Amino acid sequence: MMKRMTRVLSGLLRVALSAAATVAxxxxxxxxxxxxxxxxxxxxxxxxxHGIAGEPAGSIDVLLMxxxxxxxxxxxxxxxxxxGITSYSLGTNGQxxxxxxxxxxxxxxxxxxxxxxxxxxxxxxPFTVGEAILRVGKDVLPAVExxxxxxxxxVEDFIAPVRATWTDxxxxxxxxxxxxxxxxxxxxxxxxxxxxxxxxxxxYLEEIERMCERAGARLVLLSTPSTKNWxxxxxxxxxxxxxxLGLDYIDLNVGEDRVxxxxxKDSYDAGDHLNASGARKVSTAVGALLAERYGTPDHRxxxxxxxxxxxxxxxxxx
Amino acid sequence: MTSYFSxxxxxxxxxxxxxxxxxxxxxxxxxxxLAASYAFFWVLSGPLVVFVIASTVSIWAxxxxxxxxxxxxxxxxxxxxxxxxxxxxxxxxRMRLALVVGVGVNxxxxxxxxxxxxxxxxxxxxxxxxxxxxxxxxxxxxxxxxLQAVSYVADVYRGSSRADRNLARLALxxxxxxxxxxxxxxxYDQTASALWAGEPVTAQGLFSGGARMLWGVTKxxxxxxxxxxxxxxxxxxPGSYDGGMVALAAALYTLQLYCDFSGTMDVACGMxxxxxxxxxxxxxxxFFSRTASEFWQRWHITLxxxxxxxxxxxxxxxxxxKRLTSSARRGLGNRVGPAAASGVALxxxxxxxxxxxxxxxxxxxFGLYYFVLIWAGGLLAPASEAVCARMGVARDGAxxxxxxxxxxxxxxxxxELLFRSSSAVEGLGLLVRxxxxxxxxxxxxxxxxxxxMDAADFVVTGAFVVALLVVGVLRERGACPLEAVWRRGAVAxxxxxxxxxxxxxxxxxxxxxxVPVDPMxxxx
Numbered sequence: 055m056m057k058r059m060t061r062v063l064s065g066l067l068r069v070a071l072s073a074a075a076t077v078a079x080x081x082x083x084x085x086x087x088x089x090x091x092x093x094x095x096x097x098x099x100x101x102x103x104h105g106i107a108g109e110p111a112g113s114i115d116v117l118l119m120x121x122x123x124x125x126x127x128x129x130x131x132x133x134x135x136x137x138g139i140t141s142y143s144l145g146t147n148g149q150x151x152x153x154x155x156x157x158x159x160x161x162x163x164x165x166x167x168x169x170x171x172x173x174x175x176x177x178x179x180p181f182t183v184g185e186a187i188l189r190v191g192k193d194v195l196p197a198v199e200x201x202x203x204x205x206x207x208x209v210e211d212f213i214a215p216v217r218a219t220w221t222d223x224x225x226x227x228x229x230x231x232x233x234x235x236x237x238x239x240x241x242x243x244x245x246x247x248x249x250x251x252x253x254x255x256x257x258y259l260e261e262i263e264r265m266c267e268r269a270g271a272r273l274v275l276l277s278t279p280s281t282k283n284w285x286x287x288x289x290x291x292x293x294x295x296x297x298x299l300g301l302d303y304i305d306l307n308v309g310e311d312r313v314x315x316x317x318x319k320d321s322y323d324a325g326d327h328l329n330a331s332g333a334r335k336v337s338t339a340v341g342a343l344l345a346e347r348y349g350t351p352d353h354r355x356x357x358x359x360x361x362x363x364x365x366x367x368x369x370x371x372x
Numbered sequence: 373m374t375s376y377f378s379x380x381x382x383x384x385x386x387x388x389x390x391x392x393x394x395x396x397x398x399x400x401x402x403x404x405x406l407a408a409s410y411a412f413f414w415v416l417s418g419p420l421v422v423f424v425i426a427s428t429v430s431i432w433a434x435x436x437x438x439x440x441x442x443x444x445x446x447x448x449x450x451x452x453x454x455x456x457x458x459x460x461x462x463x464x465x466r467m468r469l470a471l472v473v474g475v476g477v478n479x480x481x482x483x484x485x486x487x488x489x490x491x492x493x494x495x496x497x498x499x500x501x502x503x504x505x506x507x508x509x510x511x512x513x514x515x516x517x518x519l520q521a522v523s524y525v526a527d528v529y530r531g532s533s534r535a536d537r538n539l540a541r542l543a544l545x546x547x548x549x550x551x552x553x554x555x556x557x558x559x560y561d562q563t564a565s566a567l568w569a570g571e572p573v574t575a576q577g578l579f580s581g582g583a584r585m586l587w588g589v590t591k592x593x594x595x596x597x598x599x600x601x602x603x604x605x606x607x608x609x610p611g612s613y614d615g616g617m618v619a620l621a622a623a624l625y626t627l628q629l630y631c632d633f634s635g636t637m638d639v640a641c642g643m644x645x646x647x648x649x650x651x652x653x654x655x656x657x658x659f660f661s662r663t664a665s666e667f668w669q670r671w672h673i674t675l676x677x678x679x680x681x682x683x684x685x686x687x688x689x690x691x692x693x694k695r696l697t698s699s700a701r702r703g704l705g706n707r708v709g710p711a712a713a714s715g716v717a718l719x720x721x722x723x724x725x726x727x728x729x730x731x732x733x734x735x736x737x738f739g740l741y742y743f744v745l746i747w748a749g750g751l752l753a754p755a756s757e758a759v760c761a762r763m764g765v766a767r768d769g770a771x772x773x774x775x776x777x778x779x780x781x782x783x784x785x786x787x788e789l790l791f792r793s794s795s796a797v798e799g800l801g802l803l804v805r806x807x808x809x810x811x812x813x814x815x816x817x818x819x820x821x822x823x824x825m826d827a828a829d830f831v832v833t834g835a836f837v838v839a840l841l842v843v844g845v846l847r848e849r850g851a852c853p854l855e856a857v858w859r860r861g862a863v864a865x866x867x868x869x870x871x872x873x874x875x876x877x878x879x880x881x882x883x884x885x886x887v888p889v890d891p892m893x894x895x896x
Contacts, residue, residue, distance in 0.1 A: 065575055072862075072865075075870065076869070080873070087878070099884065182373070182380060184374075184379040184380030184384075187379040187383050187384065191379070195877075197878060198877060199883070201879070201880065202885065204828075205826070205828045
């Protein structure tokens with residue numbers, strides 16, 4: 055019996071050592087393949103959101119997370135102009151919560167935000183266990199994410215340290231120019247239906263909430279105006295989850311927080327996303343909510359934040 | 373979880389199954405495999421799992437009925453004073469009826485689910501109005517497990533297998549998850565008892581199975597997925613490309629299909645090895661073949677063997693074909709006569725083979741293409757030998773062998789071009805363009821690099837082809853690379869596995885910019 059136990063333990067030890075050695079090799083390969091700066095020219099994916107790594111440590115008070123709804127609806131520079139709030143938008147197209155979690159982890163390495171705003175459209179975007187496993191693989195071993203860089207490796211990739219010297223001038227915001235009116239006839243029609251969030255999404259939301267708690271940040275769920283993506287069933291679904299998890303939920307589509315969007319003028323693509331005019335209205339409302347409900351500090355006039363004033367000024371000049 | 377290559381399968385489902393299997397008591401391990409197999413089936417096909425259950429129950433019942441009839445026939449024949457000839461005929465008729473019902477149920481399900489729409493489409497221009505085909509989809513691997521079901525019933529009928537009273541064992545034989553998607557097409561005697569035995573997972577089994585799986589994953593991820601960029605681009609809009617590009621696409625598709633299918637077989641056989649089950653091999657260096665006929669003895673071996681045993685021999689040995697062979701022998705001589713008569717059985721085999729691959733005119737054409745090649749090859753063999761003798765060509769010489777290799781490669785690539793087309797008409801058109809309209813200019817003027825794959829992609833593909841060639845030569849010489857590595861000790865084993873993992877991670881064609889190839893044979 056003892057002999058068998060020893061053999062099993064020795065076998066397990068060998069497997070563990072082999073796995074550790076393989077991970078070590080992959081880690082070395084990952085180092086080579088990781089872009090050596092956080093810019094697309096160096097091979098960085100999703101350059102705009104990875105600009106967060108180039109922000110000075112501890113300088114961001116609000117993180118704006120989610121899919122394209124968030125990066126087209128809330129402008130960090132406008133929050134600065136109107137409220138002196140420092141924020142960064144980590145929204146990407148079609149973002150799933152698996153990536154939201156990864157980006158949040160990236161941001162929390164250097165930042166200690168007071169508030170993390172999570173736009174709710176991505177709460178309903180399903181993903182598979184396989185996608186979740188692959189995402190973890192990409193986070194742990196960047197070789198999985200950047201494997202294709204073998205085609206463009208230079209000597210620098212083998213010896214240079216990984217640095218983040220760049221940040222996005224718009225702090226992750228993308229202004230949509232143009233107007234396509236939305237049909238708002240059935241928009242937010244009263245309903246008792248409750249849209250169910252997929253189970254995996256719920257688990258990831260809880261994990262994101264725990265990450266925020268550990269970092270001392272308040273997680274706030276926010277629904278930005280959209281006739282195409284939002285309805286009462288989803289509102290009810292998020293409201294229920296928020297109440298179960300003890301989270302704040304702000305819906306700008308309905309109720310006292312509703313933003314007066316003119317769907318004939320403020321929509322970029324027939325109710326899916328807001329254009330710059332719609333984003334201005336939403337940014338003003340979000341700035342007020344952050345300042346009044348969560349006491350985000352006003353850094354205007356603080357010399358250590360002069361780069362924000364400069365970035366804002368450059369954006370206005372464009 | 374969509375295939376054996378999804379992260380959820382490789383990193384969660386399979387390891388969890390192996391752990392549960394190993395922790396379960398030996399007598400209950402079959403239950404772990406059966407539960408995992410049905411769970412896998414359910415994830416991929418949902419409620420269509422009822423069809424595999426129906427097939428299982430049907431062959432179980434057919435097997436028992438055949439067994440009971442055989443016993444009663446034996447008892448009847450043992451009685452004194454019975455008219456033995458009449459009894460044989462009577463019981464033979466009853467057993468044939470049980471065989472037809474058992475086989476018919478399974479082929480019927482396959483026919484309705486897979487071919488009803490195709491038949492309606494073919495008959496519509498003739499004015500035959502058939503009831504609309506059901507559109508409930510195809511259960512995963514139906515073409516594979518149906519052939520296994522048919523072989524079981526036929527083997528019990530012939531007496532080469534005993535009927536199994538254990539429904540669970542039959543269910544596992546039919547639905548074992550490593551083979552359910554793309555085969556190999558196993559015979560009951562090859563796997564059923566090993567599946568039931570619950571052999572423990574051993575270190576050697578884990579290494580050889582795991583390394584074989586990694587090799588399969590590497591083939592699929594590095595080559596098949598990468599070639600998808602080019603193949604999809606050209607076959608997605610073949611009208612925009614000249615003969616050179618179409619020919620190159622056909623060659624790359626042939627390589628892609630090989631790496632996809634043989635890679636999947638490596639994964640399937642590797643998984644089997646981990647569970648102590650030896651699944652039959654489906655590939656034996658097919659591109660080393662010297663004739664089309666030999667190619668099909670090396671490519672998808674279990675399908676070829678199935679058609680040989682359950683179509684070719686029964687048709688060849690049937691009364692009408694035997695009579696035809698005799699008269700052909702009298703009229704055309706002892707060599708050409710039987711070859712000519714074998715055309716009937718060959719035609720059945722190749723029509724069946726073509727249609728098995730899918731309900732489409734291109735598959736019919738594909739089958740007929742190989743029928744003509746192989747049948748004509750047999751018929752013309754004497755003439756070919758005479759011509760070679762007259763021209764002084766040494767048929768055992770290296771030059772002749774090289775010619776045969778190249779000729780067979782071209783024949784195979786042309787066949788895959790027909791196979792990959794969306795219809796027989798398109799296939800013939802592309803074949804004409806790739807041959808009569810072949811221009812080498814597009815292969816050297818940069819056009820080839822504008823169809824999804826860049827120079828680096830071609831270099832990686834070329835390097836992997838060299839690796840495949842080396843492994844192929846070693847295997848052809850009877851070597852077993854994995855066994856050699858196992859004997860060299862722990863460091864060598866780790867180095868091989870690590871090299872395969874790193875190669876797949878770095879050079880695999882996955883993630884942004886790549887569209888993974890669908891498991892090609894799973895949809896057949």
